[in-house]
Amino acid sequence: MKISTRGRYGLRMLIDLSCQQSDTPVTLASIAQRQDVSVSYLERIASDLKRAGYIYSIKGPQGGYHMAKDSKDIVVGDLLRLLEGDVRLTDNHVTHENPLQECIRESVYDVLNEKIEHLVDSITLDTFVNEYKSNI
Amino acid sequence: MKISTRGRYGLRMLIDLSCQQSDTPVTLASIAQRQDVSVSYLERIASDLKRAGYIYSIKGPQGGYHMAKDSKDIVVGDLLRLLEGDVRLTDNHVTHENPLQECIRESVYDVLNEKIEHLVDSITLDTFVNEYKSNI
DNA sequence: TCAAAACCTAGTAAAACGGTAGGTATTATG
DNA sequence: CATAATACCTACCGTTTTACTAGGTTTTGA
Numbered sequence: 001m002k003i004s005t006r007g008r009y010g011l012r013m014l015i016d017l018s019c020q021q022s023d024t025p026v027t028l029a030s031i032a033q034r035q036d037v038s039v040s041y042l043e044r045i046a047s048d049l050k051r052a053g054y055i056y057s058i059k060g061p062q063g064g065y066h067m068a069k070d071s072k073d074i075v076v077g078d079l080l081r082l083l084e085g086d087v088r089l090t091d092n093h094v095t096h097e098n099p100l101q102e103c104i105r106e107s108v109y110d111v112l113n114e115k116i117e118h119l120v121d122s123i124t125l126d127t128f129v130n131e132y133k134s135n136i
Numbered sequence: 137m138k139i140s141t142r143g144r145y146g147l148r149m150l151i152d153l154s155c156q157q158s159d160t161p162v163t164l165a166s167i168a169q170r171q172d173v174s175v176s177y178l179e180r181i182a183s184d185l186k187r188a189g190y191i192y193s194i195k196g197p198q199g200g201y202h203m204a205k206d207s208k209d210i211v212v213g214d215l216l217r218l219l220e221g222d223v224r225l226t227d228n229h230v231t232h233e234n235p236l237q238e239c240i241r242e243s244v245y246d247v248l249n250e251k252i253e254h255l256v257d258s259i260t261l262d263t264f265v266n267e268y269k270s271n272i
Numbered sequence: 273t274c275a276a277a278a279c280c281t282a283g284t285a286a287a288a289c290g291g292t293a294g295g296t297a298t299t300a301t302g
Numbered sequence: 303c304a305t306a307a308t309a310c311c312t313a314c315c316g317t318t319t320t321a322c323t324a325g326g327t328t329t330t331g332a
Contacts, residue, residue, distance in 0.1 A: 001139055001216075003225045003245075005321060012240055027277065034236060041322055043279070060330030061276040076248075080137070089139045100170060104148055107267035109139075112212075112256070119251050131243035141290060163308070177291055179310070186310095196299030197307040 007083040009037050010045045011128075014054060014079070018071045018129045025057075025064025045083070052082050071129045077120035087120050088113040143219040145173050146181045147264075150190060150215070154207045154265045161193075161200030181219070188218050207265045213256035223256050224249040 012035045020026045028046060032039045046065065049055050056068045080087045090109040097105065148171045156162045164182060168175040182201065185191050192204045216223045226245040233241070 001137060001143075001220050001223060001225070002227070003137055004319090007137075008226065011244060012237075015240060015244070016236075025277095029277085036234060036237065038322070040324080044322095047279070057278060058330095059276095059278050059328075061274095062331060063277045063329085065278090084137050087137060089137065090144065091138070098172060100152075101148070101172065103268055103271045104151060104264070107271070108147060108151070108264045111263075112259075115255050116252065119255070120248070123248075127247075128240070128244045132239055135239045135243070140288090161308095165308085174291070176293080180291095183310070193309060194299095195297075195307095195309050196301095197305095198300060199298085199308045201309090 001089065003080070003084060005041075006045055007080055009035065009042060010049060010083040011076075011079065012037075013042065013045065014049065014067070014071070014074065014125060015129055015132055017055065017065060017067050018125065019133055024062065025066055027064040031065075048082060054079075070126070072124050072126035074125035075121055076123040076125060076128075077117060079125070080120055087117055089116065137225065139216070139220060141177075142181055143216055145171065145178060146185060146219040147212075147215065148173075149178065149181065150185065150203070150207070150210065150261060151265055151268055153191065153201060153203050154261065155269055160198060161202055163200040167201075184218060190215075206262070208260050208262035210261035211257055212259040212261060212264075213253060215261070216256055223253055225252065 013031055016031050016035055017026055028042055029039055031037075032042050035042075046055065046057075050057055050065075053068055054074065055065045057063065057065050077087055088109075089112055090105070149167055152167050152171055153162055164178055165175055167173075168178050171178075182191065182193075186193055186201075189204055190210065191201045193199065193201050213223055224245075225248055226241070229238075229241070
């Protein structure tokens with residue numbers, strides 16, 4: 001029941017990037033240094049974030065990354081679903097579930113999952129970005 | 137970000153046990169059969185639940201388990217903390233955290249964790265037991 | 273032409289997960 | 303008293319996931 005490093009580094013990368021208001025692209029190396037993460041590991045996460053349309057990249061010297069969306073349009077739940085697979089505490093309905101198990105799943109996990117999804121879907125990234133900026 | 141089988145089986149065991157209103161103790165074997173879990177694996181979970189005072193056991197033939205608490209006095213959050221370690225999505229403050237990381241932790245994870253803890257701490261087991269009973 | 277950057281793929285050590293095996297201790301019952 | 307049913311305990315183990323690293327290729331501004 002933990003967010004993995006993928007999710008944590010991804011969040012940190014986007015928050016960091018949102019706070020760098022420069023016209024020149026921000027390099028992975030600089031993000032990695034500020035966030036104390038290895039460049040090569042961050043590359044893979046950046047690749048996912050790019051494919052999903054959160055950031056865009058510019059290749060070559062002086063290249064780097066820019067945000068592709070405003071942080072107030074980024075739903076934290078969507079981000080976690082991308083980086084963590086999903087935000088549910090249990091996998092969905094499995095086969096060979098007997099009626100008792102099904103009842104427990106419905107009455108326990110579906111309730112918890114729904115509340116957690118509602119929670120993360122009601123928070124946008126700018127909440128964190130603003131908090132972060134005000135504390136720098 | 138998943139509840140492991142420990143947490144799931146433990147919850148199922150307590151809900152199952154709460155629904156067996158018999159005067160005679162309920163054997164692990166019968167719970168294991170109803171819940172489709174191996175007896176030996178459930179033993180270890182039962183051991184934790186017993187040590188924490190959720191259930192008590194009677195040894196020997198005709199022995200088994202009883203609930204030691206009313207399900208309305210069992211907070212789901214406490215149960216998950218026992219079985220899963222904790223319910224936080226991130227580990228607590230780690231050493232070698234730089235100021236930027238600390239700020240992100242405080243503005244992101246502490247907010248999320250607090251909400252999730254509040255959620256699971258506001259639900260007691262009887263919610264699920266009642267739902268379960270009404271569907272049998 | 274060079275070097276800085278993004279981008280890509282395969283591999284890998286360690287940890288966690290999800291158990292199983294094989295016992296011991298206790299005690300109700302015939 | 304013997305037996306069997308039950309809780310209880312410890313060590314081990316195969317698989318999957320995690321969290322990377324290594325070592326490249328591609329693109330492009332200066």
